[in-house]
Amino acid sequence: MQELFPKREQFPTKPTYGEEEEEIFETHRTKKIKHLQDYKLPQKPINETNYEIGPTYSYKKFQNQVIDLIPKPGSCFSWAGSHFKTFDGKVYSFDSKCSHIFLKDAIDNTFSIIIQNHPECYKGPDSKGCYKFIKIYYQDKEFYLKRSDEGHPIFASPKKTLPIPGQLPGIRVTMAANYIVLSLDTVGVTLKWDGQQLVHAEVKESMWNRTEGLCGKMDGDNVNDLETKEGRLAKSVITMASSWKVDDLDEPCNDSPVEEHTCNVNDFTGELGRAATKFCAKILADPRFAACSEVVDITSLLESCRWDFCNCPNQKDPSICTCETLEVYVRDCTHKGVQGLSQWRDDKTCPMKCTGGKVYMHCGPKKGQEMCGAASVLPEVGNTCIEGCYCPEGTVLYENKCISRSQCPCKLRGKSYPPGHSIPKDCNTCTCNNGEWKCTQVSCGARCAAVGDPHYITFDGKRFDFMGQCSYYLVKTDNFSIEAENVACAGAISEAMNFPVSVSS
Known part of the structure; x- marks a missing residue:
């Protein structure tokens, strides 16, 4: 069997650094460099005899492996x-x-x-x-x-x-x-x-x-x-x-984490373990993911894929349980700048099933998914696509279902109202239309008040108090004004509102 991993003793325990290495350390203070011996790369990442998989990205970087310490997302x-x-x-x-x-x-x-x-x-x-x-x-x-x-x-x-x-x-x-x-x-x-x-x-x-x-x-x-x-x-x-x-203060959790799973990493002899290794090794090394292997080590996800395969409740087709691992693989590659992966799904590889009238799109609309009362804008910019289930053109999303915009309800103070419902607002009426309240624009009358010792209420309902001994405008327009003055009441230490000043126009 072809040896995929070098033996431990092949690596020097205390590497010696020459002038060139010392210069590298001096000039690249933002990088950490691991000096390891050179060796030949395997011609294929998969051993076709037992479907073990060898590292790709990390293999290529093994000699003088550079750990970039420059801050990045x-x-x-x-x-x-x-x-x-x-x-x-x-x-x-x-x-x-x-x-x-x-x-x-x-x-x-x-x-x-x-x-x-x-x-x-x-x-x-x-x-x-x-x-x-x-x-x-x-x-x-x-x-x-x-x-x-x-x-x-x-x-x-x-x-x-x-x-x-x-x-x-x-x-x-x-x-x-x-x-x-x-x-x-x-x-x-x-x-x-x-x-x-x-x-x-x-x-x-x-x-x-x-x-x-x-x-x-x-x-x-x-x-x-x-x-x-x-x-x-x-x-x-x-x-x-x-x-x-x-731990929750009310209900402490006494469960302990578990690392073991049905498909043990060392058990290649069992039928399920062999099937898991064979499937995961082949799918992760699929040519459509070739660009990913340059930036992500396939071996890092192999065990996760095998875990999901062996623990899948659907033993008739356990491969369906590995789709989240593949999705993480693709999303991680995309995050690291790999393009051209938007159509990695097909009828045989992790087809996405949509519900509620939605349809699968490998590249969603740039303006985002339209929703009742709002549009959900995609956070990504540029040429990045977000695959998924979207409502067909002409419909919007409401409670995970696609409906026409005319069917959208309206909300007010946490309550939902059906299309066509009307509510009063002062002297106007607001009607639910296409998920939004449409209100009439009638100019309403209003009342302002100055009461007692001394309390004020504005035309818009704002209440406030203040003490003052001067004359003040209650209302002032281009055509008329109303003034008021606080005067002391006989035999009292407080002041009450009086209107000694005339109304002028």
């Missing part, structure tokens, strides 16, 4: 309930019923993002739908991303449900195809959630060396990506994951 993933890919590219897996810190500002603590597998994920065939529950702490406020009982995505605070799309100080929520996109603009963090188990965090270079949690420290070196909450480098994924566990 980063991308972190969690998918399929168990898998994680850090900002610096480390992939690991564990299963847990508890909440864990996914991403956090390690320096100023401006935000933290906590994720948890919903209890429905562990109910087996009786499950109503497995998804990631997401909690966001930002500017001392708490928000949630979750699903309703009907399966609709919800953005909420502890007190009320907030609209999607919607905007609050420093935070925006919109939709892009199948994804809820939450942007924390002031800190440069964007969170994308597919309403199920895929969570994708993108951060700007301003977060370089400032992140911690399951996404790791974004510093260009994945060696420290298994750091615990206490800042120590863990020897196992379980130790690291346990340190980032978050």
Whole structure:
């Protein structure tokens, strides 16, 4: 069998540096360089005898491997309930019923993002739908991303449900195809959630060396990506994951993370294990992903793919459970600048099934998905496409279904009103039309009042109080004016309103 990985003793334990290497270290202070021995690359990344897969990207960079320390944007993933890919590219897996810190500002603590597998994920065939529950702490406020009982995505605070799309100080929520996109603009963090188990965090270079949690420290070196909450480098994924566990004060979680799975990494002899290795090795090395292998190490996702294949509830076609790993592969490549991957799906490879009258588009409309009462603008710019399920032209999205705009309801103070419904507003009438309130523009009369000791009410209903002993205009126009003066009441220390000054015109 062709040897894919060099033996450990082939690498020098203490590399010696000549003048050239010393000069490199001196001139490239923003790079860390690992000096390793040269060796021949395998002609093929896949051993066709047992379908083991060799590294691609990391293999090509093994000699004098350069770890770029120049700050740059980063991308972190969690998918399929168990898998994680850090900002610096480390992939690991564990299963847990508890909440864990996914991403956090390690320096100023401006935000933290906590994720948890919903209890429905562990109910087996009786499950109503497995998804990631997401909690966001930002500017001392708490928000949630979750699903309703009907399966609709919800953005909420502890007190009320907030609209999607919607905007609050420093935070925006919109939709892009199948994804809820939450942007924390002031800190440069964007969170994308597919309403199920895929969570994708993108951060700007301003977060370089400032992140911690399951996404790791974004510093260009994945060696420290298994750091615990206490800042120590863990020897196992379980130790690291346990340190980032978050307990609810009311209901502490006693579950322990689990790293084992049905398709054990060392078990190539079993029928299921061999089938998983064969399928995952071939699909990850598919020619359509050739450009990806230049920027992402295929081997980093092989074990995640095998895990999903072996744990798939649908054993008639377990390959369907590997689609999230492939999607992460494509999204990570796209984030790193690889183009031409928008049509990676086909009828045989992870076809996307759309519901609610939506249709699949490998490249969504540039103006975003039109929705009742608003348009959800895509966060990406340039030539980047977002694949997914969109409403056909001429229809808009409402509660995850496509309807004509004339069917859109209107909302007021948290209540929904059907098309054609009318409500009074002062002397005008507002009618629900195409998801928006259309109001008549009749000029209404108004009343201003000055009462007692001394209280004022403006024409628009504003109330205020102030003490003064001068004469004041209550109303003044080009044609007339009304003045008033506060005078002391006989035998009282307070002052009452009097009108000693005449009305002039």
